[in-house]
Structure formats: C-alpha cells, structure tokens
Amino acid sequence: MQRFVNSLIFFKSVFAVLAALIVGSGLIAMTGKNPIEAYATLFHGAFLDYWGIASTLVKTTPLLLAGLAVILPLRAGLFNIGAEGQIYIGALFATAVALYVPGIPGPLHILLCTLAGAVGGALWALIPALLKTYRNINEIIVTLLLNFVALHLVSFVVSGPMMEKGAPYPYSEEIPTGVFLPKILPSTDAHMGVLVGLALALIMFFVFRNSWVGFSLQTVGNNPRAALYAGMSVRRHIIISFLVAGALAGLAGTFEVLGHRYRLFHAFSQGYGYDGIVVAFLANLHPLYAVLSAVFIAGLRSGANIMQRAVGIETTVVEAIQGLVILFVAVSLAVRYRASAFAGAMRRRQALDNDLASEPES
Amino acid sequence: MESFFNLNLLSDFLSTSLRLSVPLAFAALAGVLSERSGVFNIALEGKLLAGAFGAAVGAFMFNDPFAGIAVGMLFGALAGTCLAVLGVTFGVNQIVAGIAINIFVLGITAFLSRVVFGAQANTLRLPGFLRFEMPYLSEIPLIGPAIFSQDLLVYVMIVCVVLVHLFFYRTRWGLQVRAVGENPSAADSAGVSVAGVRYGCVIAAGAIAALGGCYLVLSQVFLFSEHMSAGKGFIALAAVILGRWTPVGALLACLLFGFFDALQLRLQFNYQEVPHEFFQMLPYLISILALVGLVGKPTPPAAIGKFYRREAR
Numbered sequence: 001m002q003r004f005v006n007s008l009i010f011f012k013s014v015f016a017v018l019a020a021l022i023v024g025s026g027l028i029a030m031t032g033k034n035p036i037e038a039y040a041t042l043f044h045g046a047f048l049d050y051w052g053i054a055s056t057l058v059k060t061t062p063l064l065l066a067g068l069a070v071i072l073p074l075r076a077g078l079f080n081i082g083a084e085g086q087i088y089i090g091a092l093f094a095t096a097v098a099l100y101v102p103g104i105p106g107p108l109h110i111l112l113c114t115l116a117g118a119v120g121g122a123l124w125a126l127i128p129a130l131l132k133t134y135r136n137i138n139e140i141i142v143t144l145l146l147n148f149v150a151l152h153l154v155s156f157v158v159s160g161p162m163m164e165k166g167a168p169y170p171y172s173e174e175i176p177t178g179v180f181l182p183k184i185l186p187s188t189d190a191h192m193g194v195l196v197g198l199a200l201a202l203i204m205f206f207v208f209r210n211s212w213v214g215f216s217l218q219t220v221g222n223n224p225r226a227a228l229y230a231g232m233s234v235r236r237h238i239i240i241s242f243l244v245a246g247a248l249a250g251l252a253g254t255f256e257v258l259g260h261r262y263r264l265f266h267a268f269s270q271g272y273g274y275d276g277i278v279v280a281f282l283a284n285l286h287p288l289y290a291v292l293s294a295v296f297i298a299g300l301r302s303g304a305n306i307m308q309r310a311v312g313i314e315t316t317v318v319e320a321i322q323g324l325v326i327l328f329v330a331v332s333l334a335v336r337y338r339a340s341a342f343a344g345a346m347r348r349r350q351a352l353d354n355d356l357a358s359e360p361e362s
Numbered sequence: 363m364e365s366f367f368n369l370n371l372l373s374d375f376l377s378t379s380l381r382l383s384v385p386l387a388f389a390a391l392a393g394v395l396s397e398r399s400g401v402f403n404i405a406l407e408g409k410l411l412a413g414a415f416g417a418a419v420g421a422f423m424f425n426d427p428f429a430g431i432a433v434g435m436l437f438g439a440l441a442g443t444c445l446a447v448l449g450v451t452f453g454v455n456q457i458v459a460g461i462a463i464n465i466f467v468l469g470i471t472a473f474l475s476r477v478v479f480g481a482q483a484n485t486l487r488l489p490g491f492l493r494f495e496m497p498y499l500s501e502i503p504l505i506g507p508a509i510f511s512q513d514l515l516v517y518v519m520i521v522c523v524v525l526v527h528l529f530f531y532r533t534r535w536g537l538q539v540r541a542v543g544e545n546p547s548a549a550d551s552a553g554v555s556v557a558g559v560r561y562g563c564v565i566a567a568g569a570i571a572a573l574g575g576c577y578l579v580l581s582q583v584f585l586f587s588e589h590m591s592a593g594k595g596f597i598a599l600a601a602v603i604l605g606r607w608t609p610v611g612a613l614l615a616c617l618l619f620g621f622f623d624a625l626q627l628r629l630q631f632n633y634q635e636v637p638h639e640f641f642q643m644l645p646y647l648i649s650i651l652a653l654v655g656l657v658g659k660p661t662p663p664a665a666i667g668k669f670y671r672r673e674a675r
Binding site for chain 2: 027030031079081131135136138141142144145146147148149152153155159160274277281314316317318319321322326327329330331346
C-alpha cells in the first residue's frame with residue numbers, strides 16, 4: 001500500500017512539473033519569445049540530440065549523487081543541506097590524490113582518487129553529524145554554514161597552493177590523463193560516472209527495500225526508543241547515514257573533476273548540491289525516481305544552454321522554472337501530505353530530536 | 363596592532379561592525395518573530411534576496427529610495443505569504459516549504475533582474491540613503507561617529523528591535539504569539555486564531571527580513587546582483603538560536619557576527635600576505651563555533667515546525 005501511495009505521489013510530482021512548465025511559459029512570453037518554440041528547442045536539445053544527450057548525462061551525474069546524498073539521511077529524518085560543501089571537499093581530496101600521488105597505474109589511480117573523494121565528502125559531513133549527535137545542534141544550519149566554508153576553502157586552494165602557474169583564473173593544474181574517467185558515448189563528454197550513480201541508486205533502492213539496514217534506518221527514525229531497546233544505536237545511525245551521504249556527495253565532486261573538467265576550479269559546482277535537494281523532493285525521496293528527476297533537471301540545464309543559443313532566452317529562466325518546479329511540488333505535497341515519504345521523514349526528525357534532547361550522552 | 367588603539371580607527375571599526383550586522387539583524391528579527399509563532403523560517407535567505415530585488419526595482423522605477431523600501435517590503439511580504447500558505451494552510455513541512463521558497467526566489471530574481479535591468483545591471487547606480495550625522499550626539503567621542511552617524515535604515519533596525527521586544531513582552535498580541543508558538547491547542551481553546559497569528563507573524567517577518575535586503579541595495583551596494591544575500595540569511599538563523607529566540611538576544615548575536623565580519627575585513631587589509639579566503643570563512647566558522655559553545659541547551663518554541671490542524675486538537 002505504502003509503495004502504491006509512493007508511486008501515486010510521484011505522478012503528482014509529474015503534474016506539478018507540468019504546472020511549473022506552464023507558468024514558466026508565461027515567463028518566457030514576458031521576454032517576447034515564443035514559449036512553445038523555446039520548450040521544443042530545449043527538449044530537443046536535451047533529450048533528442050546526440051550531443052545534447054551526452055551533455056544531459058554529464059549533468060545528471062552530480063545531480064543524481066547529490067540527490068541520493070539528500071535522500072539517505074532524510075529517510076532517517078535528517079536534513080543534509082550540505083551536499084554542496086561535501087562536493088567541494090570531495091573534489092579537493094580527489095584532485096589532491098590525482099595530482100600528488102604519482103606512479104600508480106591508471107585504473108588503480110582512478111580508484112584511489114574516487115576513494116579519496118568519498119572520504120573527503122564523508123569527513124565534511126561528519127562535522128554536522130557529530131554536532132547533531134553529541135550537542136543536538138541543528139544539522140540544517142550547520143550544513144548550510146559549512147557550504148560557505150568549503151567554497152572559500154577550495155577557492156583558497158586553487159588560487160594559492162594548487163594554482164597552475166600563470167593561470168589567468170583560479171584553477172589547479174590539469175590532472176594526469178591516466179586518471180581521466182572512461183567515456184560511455186564516443187567523442188563526447190559523457191563519462192562513466194553516471195553509471196556509478198545509477199548503480200548506487202539501485203543499491204540504495206534494494207537496501208531500503210529488502211535489507212535490515214534499510215529497516216533499521218527507518219526504525220531508528222520512526223521510534224528511537226524502540227530502536228534503542230532493539231539494540232540499535234540512534235547516534236551511530238545518525239553518524240553513519242551522514243557519512244554515507246557525504247561520501248555520495250564527495251563522489252559527485254570527484255567525478256566532476258575526473259570525468260568532466262580535469263581540474264579543480266574555483267566555484268565549479270554552481271549549486272549542484274542545492275539542486276540535489278530539488279532532485280530529492282521531486283522524487284519523493286525514492287532512489288529510483290531520483291534517477292528520473294536527476295535526468296529531468298539535468299535536461300533542463302543542458303537544454304537551457306541550447307535554448308539560449310538558438311532562441312536567445314537567458315538561461316536564468318530555467319533557474320526560475322526550476323524554482324517553480326519545486327514550489328509546485330511543495331504544493332502538491334500538501335495533497336495527502338501525511339501519506340508522503342516527507343511526512344514520515346518529519347515524524348522521524350521530531351522523534352530523533354526528542355530522543356537526543358532527553359537522553360544522556362552515552 | 364597599534365592602529366587598533368587609535369580612537370578614530372576604533373570608532374570607524376565599530377561603525378563598520380554595526381553596518382555589517384544590519385542585514386543580519388533584520389533577518390534574525392524576522393526569524394524570531396515567525397519562529398516564536400511556531401513557524402520555522404529557513405526562507406530568511408530568500409526573503410533577504412526578495413527584499414534586495416524589490417528595493418532595486420522600486421528605486422529604479424521611481425528613482426527614489428523610499429519607493430525601493432516600499433517595493434522591497436512588499437516582495438518580502440509576498441515571500442512570507444507564500445511560506446504561510448504552504449506551511450500554515452496546506453501543512454507542507456515548513457523546512458521543505460522554506461527551501462522551496464529560497465530556491466524559487468534565487469531563480470526568479472536572477473531572471474527578472476535581467477528582464478528589468480537588462481544589460482545595464484552592472485553599470486547602474488541606484489539612488490540610495492546617505493549617512494547623516496545627528497547633531498550633538500555624533501560628537502560624542504568613540505561611539506558618536508560610530509552609532510550616530512549612520513543612515514536611516516540603521517535606526518529603523520534599532521527601532522524595529524525595540525518595537526518587537528515591546529510587542530512580545532508588553533502587549534496582549536505578543537502574549538498570544540508566544541502562546542501559539544508554545545502550545546497552539548491551548549491558545550486555540552482560549553479563542554486565539556492560530557492560523558491568523560501565524561499568518562500575521564510570517565508575513566510581517568517577510569517584510570522585516572526584506573528590509574535587510576533593502577539595506578544591502580540602498581545603503582551598501584547601490585545595485586542588485588544575483589545571489590547578493592550570499593548566506594546572510596543562514597547566519598541569521600544561527601543568530602536566532604544564539605539569541606534564544608528573543609529580539610534583543612538576536613540583535614546582540616548579530617552585532618557579534620558583525621564585529622567578526624568587520625574584524626575579518628580589517629585583518630584582510632592588514633595582513634595581505636594571508637589568503638583572504640581564510641578571513642572570509644571567519645563569519646561562518648564563528649557562527650558554528652558560537653552554536654557549539656552556547657552555554658546551556660537552547661530550547662526552541664515547543665510548537666516550532668509543527669503543523670497545527672484544528673480538528674486534531
């Protein structure tokens with residue numbers, strides 16, 4: 001039954017998206033352009049054209065991973081608004097290993113970079129997790145503030161110690177070609193990071209559905225007391241779900257460097273972490289639907305560039321439409337809100353907070 | 363370091379601290395107002411940005427800073443209304459609704475600023491407020507130039523803090539707001555309209571937070587740029603907790619953050635061999651450290667973030 005309701009809610013999201021696109025056409029009309037022509041260009045460019053598909057896939061990778069990084073803790077009732085910062089730190093660690101650990105054969109080096117990126121993201125996520133578990137400090141605010149710290153940290157690194165000599169703009173040296181991620185579409189930018197993201201979404205889906213891990217994650221959130229009696233540690237769950245989320249976001253940053261840009265750039269993420277929140281909302285916290293919503297948002301983004309070139313509409317209109325999408329999805333959540341995954345997540349959040357507040361530190 | 367003991371420089375430093383804390387203080391005050399009524403307000407960032415955009419539009423259209431304030435507050439109130447409709451009427455989770463509004467405002471202001479200002483966005487200089495010196499008061503050594511030689515919105519901020527304080531602790535309405543935030547069903551039983559109080563507080567909070575955005579545009583930068591709120595709304599959220607959901611406490615927390623922000627600017631200037639990014643991180647790190655070092659556990663209003671459904675009383 002719950003699964004049926006979940007899929008119904010996803011279809012509700014589809015209607016919300018349509019509504020957002022209709023209102024968005026009003027915005028396009030404001031600029032004096034033809035909305036139908038604009039949308040046709042956008043969708044053709046994003047989903048029907050070989051190069052467009054490649055560009056959509058490139059953008060799907062970080063969006064999907066960031067979306068999963070939001071979904072996983074939310075299942076236990078915790079908000080991770082810090083994927084953006086975790087992306088930066090993950091990319092920083094991966095780049096450091098790519099540049100400064102030489103003499104390793106290519107595939108092994110890629111693996112090592114990937115691992116480093118995941119560890120970087122996880123460490124950054126550990127900070128709000130520890131503050132939440134041991135001081136009960138609101139993880140939303142801490143993750144938000146840490147995003148800015150990470151941004152400035154990476155900005156410092158690429159304009160100082162890691163900066164390429166004589167570079168006109170803050171970026172690191174190029175990573176060795178041996179650690180470039182293999183491509184999945186010949187002669188395009190589409191790299192295999194998207195396959196890793198897809199695999200991780202599948203794994204998360206089966207873990208949530210079938211295993212004791214998923215069960216205990218939700219139990220801890222649903223009823224921390226009962227979980228405690230069953231021998232599950234609430235604090236450990238908070239820390240582990242944040243660590244895994246941070247690792248996922250760290251991978252998003254890693255693949256941006258290894259698969260797409262081949263350097264660490266100042267402010268390279270452009271809000272992928274925040275868009276991950278949109279992906280998670282749109283998918284109603286379902287890992288497989290997250291694949292669809294990530295592809296959709298990525299398509300909007302890559303199509304927007306083509307639309308700007310072909311029809312001459314600013315790409316910012318897509319940012320506004322994305323805002324409309326999330327606003328309409330939020331409204332659609334109100335219909336049968338109590339049955340949605342969010343309502344469950346919020347009940348869990350409340351239970352966790354009460355539990356952390358009342359329990360002495362172990 | 364001797365420069366710190368120079369009276370003029372010290373006064374200048376205090377003045378900068380105060381100015382940097384003004385946008386934070388407006389946002390934090392708005393946060394206190396809405397959170398005391400039981401509505402979590404993560405949308406402060408979006409409201410600051412909406413206010414900044416409105417200020418720019420108003421000042422641009424009418425060539426008058428006061429029109430800027432009016433339009434800015436209107437836009438902030440609209441964002442607040444949006445949060446109230448989603449969170450109070452529809453019962454969408456308030457955190458979800460707040461994040462939705464932040465993302466929406468970010469996108470729509472970026473888009474509309476291109477439509478309204480077009481290519482002149484970066485060359486335009488909007489009419490703004492000038493600092494004026496209060497007679498006699500501004501001649502007091504040290505604090506005179508720092509406090510009594512600011513522009514209009516700084517004084518509006520101080521008046522707002524006083525008004526909200528008096529409202530909370532000296533009026534019947536303030537008591538009702540606090541009751542709704544602590545125990546909505548009891549307040550409802552006593553004949554208080556929970557939804558009405560929350561609507562009022564959240565919309566007023568939108569307008570007040572927007573004043574912070576107005577200050578950024580009309581007193582500091584004199585133009586609108588995308589993402590110009592740059593995380594100030596989130597620091598304000600930390601200030602709300604640090605000030606324990608009281609107007610005066612939140613103001614003090616914001617002054618603290620303003621002080622460190624001014625300090626980092628001064629340090630950037632004095633120690634140019636140290637990368638400026640370290641100093642730019644400082645306000646965010648201080649916010650986190652302040653939350654960590656907070657003495658005693660802060661207790662938020664009991665009903666915060668909870669949807670009140672009358673039938674479920």
